[in-house]
Amino acid sequence: MNIFFIIPAVISIAVFLWILISRFKKSADQDVKKYLLALESASNHIIITDVNGMILYANKGAEKMTGYNLEEMKGNTPRLWGGLMPGEFYKKLWQTKKDKLQVFSGEIKNRRKNQDEYFALMRISPIIDQKGNLTGFVSTEEDITERKQKEEELRVEKNKLVEAKAKNEAILASMGDGLFAVDREGRVIMINAQAERLLGVLKNNVLDKYYYEAWHMENEKGAAIPLEKRPVQVVLSTGKRTETMTPADYVYVRKGDTRLAVAFTITPILVGGAVSGAVVVFRDGTMEKEIDRAKSEFISIVSHQLRTPVSGLGWLTEELEFDSKNLTSKQKKYVKDLVTLSKRLIGLIEDLVNFSKIELKTPAISEIKSIEINDFIGEFVKEMEAYAALKKHTIILKKEVSGPLIVETSEKALSKVLQNLISNAIDYSPKNTPVMINADKADGFVKILISSKGTAISKEEQSHLFEKFYRTEEAKKIKPEGMGLGLYIAKVIIEEAGGKVGLGSADSEEVVFWFTIPLKEAMINKN
Amino acid sequence: MKKILIVEDEEVLLNVLKDRFEADDWEVSVAHDGEEAIQAIEKESSKSKFDLVLLDLLMPKKDGFSVLRDIKNNPELKNLSIIVLSNLGGDEDIKKALALGAKDYFVKTQHPMSEIVEKAKKYKSGGASAKTKN
Structure with missing residues (x-):
């Protein structure tokens, strides 16, 4: 073979390769530069370390996030701003990236140069050369502090809510009273354990059901109470709180037809003045009753x-x-x-x-007849005059209204009321003072007023006057043998007759007790 | 002499009533319970009748309501005048006694004896009846 032919061929091939290689090299340098530029300008934190974690390179994002510049970082490991996580975390990190040559990612807490702590989502990838040797690591961090804070805030809030809810539930559950709440339409929105027990229902079976379908109510005698008269319904429609102090005429009928006499307080839930539901607190009144x-x-x-x-x-x-x-x-x-x-x-x-x-609910009023009030009181006063004279009092009868004043009630009951009020007036006023009886008429009622010089009655005492067995201190002194039933009996009788009884003035100059009785309708029309 | 039967289980009340009626010129017989009362009434009716029976209601053995019922159901006795004198003062009790033929009704605590004796004078067998009072 001609050597002169071979040499130029080799040379030309070499030149070609050199050109090729140099061109390739040039483009590779340009690519690396491009990559570096991209790394530099990335807002994320990116660093490159050697196999031992020594920092070789950090981009601007990393400098910004950690607060250290590249010069400060070089010769250090990322521990410069790290090391806040438990040992286990770092152990796993090294195992993953170095032993397994896998990508490690996780949330990490670090500390900036200015000592502020921050949270980051970190990702570390091993760098492996063509021969398969580990040459270093690329690590990126994404700042997630804000997200973490929000998560933390949420967690705290959620805990607070859970705690508050648990507290409320504990309070409701431990209440001795039954409690349930209904919405505006009467659907059960809440019921406590005691109410479940008392009513014999299960929460899950009655929630969102209408209360009046979930349990029934009847009166003492066993007649169903119509919906519009059920206390909850009344509260929903009037928006007024209602309360029974002692077991009244209300009985819940439970599963298996057992009955439960109840005493309750029902409070409307008012939102902007409108009724949006009601809360019912009730207790077993069987024993009380x-x-x-x-x-x-x-x-x-x-x-x-x-x-x-x-x-x-x-x-x-x-x-x-x-x-x-x-x-x-x-x-x-x-x-x-x-x-x-x-x-x-x-x-x-x-x-x-x-x-x-x-x-015992024996009607206090029976044998009802028409009674002319003026005559009746006139007769009654005659009978009382002897008693008054004995106590050195006179009774003065004043009629403000002439003409017949007819009421329909029982003579016996009316006598009892007059007897109690007039004898009180005599007993509790000084000797030689008059007791005055006036009759008046207003709005279809006749009003009888019994006034006497008396002893002042305090506001506190006034609020108890008509309670059974109640006696004022002064009354106990004046008449120790009294029982405190006179006014109570008068009140019960008068209220049964459809009237009212009360106290007018109550100072030492004048004490006035009054009661009203509805006039017979026909007579109102005639006058 | 007018004849009266006083039926009362309380010995003290029975005695004081007996004394008072005797002082008012009545011939007084007594019974301590409903059974004794019926026996006395039946025994007497074969001879001459009582002009008046003063009858308690709450008594052992046989109560006053049963006595009233027995007398009402007996044609020979139904015109016998009976006044109830009882501790019971309820309207129902009064109505029930009157419906069973009692001519009058007194509640013990509400009436002094003088009133009862006075009222009793108006009774004679089959005679006028007084107005109801309780």
């Missing part, structure tokens, strides 16, 4: 039993008085005192009997 009934029965039995010896006492003293001509004047006086005392005792027992009748 039973005690109340037993108490009334006890009083009834006792008072009836008392009548026998007391009437014996009354009659025996009457006999003594009837046949007293052989007694000494002293003995005669004793007999007279005996008569007075036994009469007082009889009065007390009659009060008790009346009271027990009212408590």
Whole structure:
């Protein structure tokens, strides 16, 4: 072979390769430059380390995020701003990137040069050359501090909510009273454990159901209470709170037809003045009711039993008085005192009997007839005058209204009311002062006012005056033997007759008790 | 002499009533319960009748309501005048007693004996009846 042919060929091939290589090299340099530029300008944090983690390169993003410049970083590992995570974290990081040659990613907490801590999503990839040797690592960090903070805030808020909810539920569950709430339409929106137990229902079966379908209500006698009269319904439609102090006429009917007498408080939920639901707190009133009934029965039995010896006492003293001509004047006086005392005792027992009748729901008013008030009071006052004279009082009867004032009620009941109010007026006013009785007419009612000079009654005392067995301190001093039933009995009778009873003025100059009774309709029209 | 039967289980009340009616010129018989009362009434009716029976309601053995019922159902006795004198003062009790033929009704604590004796004077067998009072 001609060597002169071979050499130029080799040379030309070499030149060609050189050109090729140099061109390739040039473009590769340009590519690296491009890549570096891209790395530099990336806003994310990017660093390159050697196999031991020594920093070789950091981009602007990394400088900005950590606060260290490249010069400061060189010769250091990323521990410069790290090391805040538990040892386990770093151990796993090294195992993943170096031993397994895999990409490691995770959330990390670091500290900037200015000591601010930040959270980052970190990703570390091993750099492996063509021969498969590990030559270093590329690590990127993305700042997720803001997201983390929000997550943390959310977590705290959520915990607070969970805690508050648990607290509320614990309070509701541990309440001795039953509690449920309904929305405007009467759907059950909440019910506590005690209410479930008392009503014999399960929360999940009644939530979102109408309360009036979930459990029924009837009165004491077993008649269903119509929806519009059910207390919850009344509260939903009026927006007014309602409360029963003692078990009233309401009974819940539970599964298996067992009954539960209840006492409750129902409060409307008002949003911007409109009713948007109601909260019902109720308690088992069975025991209370039973005690109340037993108490009334006890009083009834006792008072009836008392009548026998007391009437014996009354009659025996009457006999003594009837046949007293052989007694000494002293003995005669004793007999007279005996008569007075036994009469007082009889009065007390009659009060008790009346009271027990009212408590046992025997209608206080029976044998209703038309009564002309002016005449009736006139007659009644005549009967009371002897008693008044005994106590050195006079009764002055004033009629403001002439003409017939007809009411429909029972004579016996009306007498009892007048008796209680007038004898109070006599008993609790100073001697030689008048007791005045006025009649007035207004809005279809007749109003009777009984006024006397009296002892002032404080506001506090006024609020209890008509309660059974209540007596003011002053009353106890003036008449220790009273029982505190007179006004209570009068109130029950008058309210049953459709009227009202109350206190007008109550200072020492004048104490006025009044009551009203509806006038018979026909007479109102005539006048 | 007018004849009266007083039916009362309380010995003290029975005695004082007996004394008072005797003082008012009545011939007084007594019974301590409903059974004794019926026996006394039936025994007496074969001879001459009581002018008046003063009847308690709450008594052992046989109560006053049963006595009233027995008398009402007996044609020979139905014109017998009976006044109830009881501790019971309820309207229902009064109505029930009157419906069973009692001519009058007194609640023990509410009436002095003088009133009862006075009222009793108006009764004679089959005679005028007084207005109801309780």
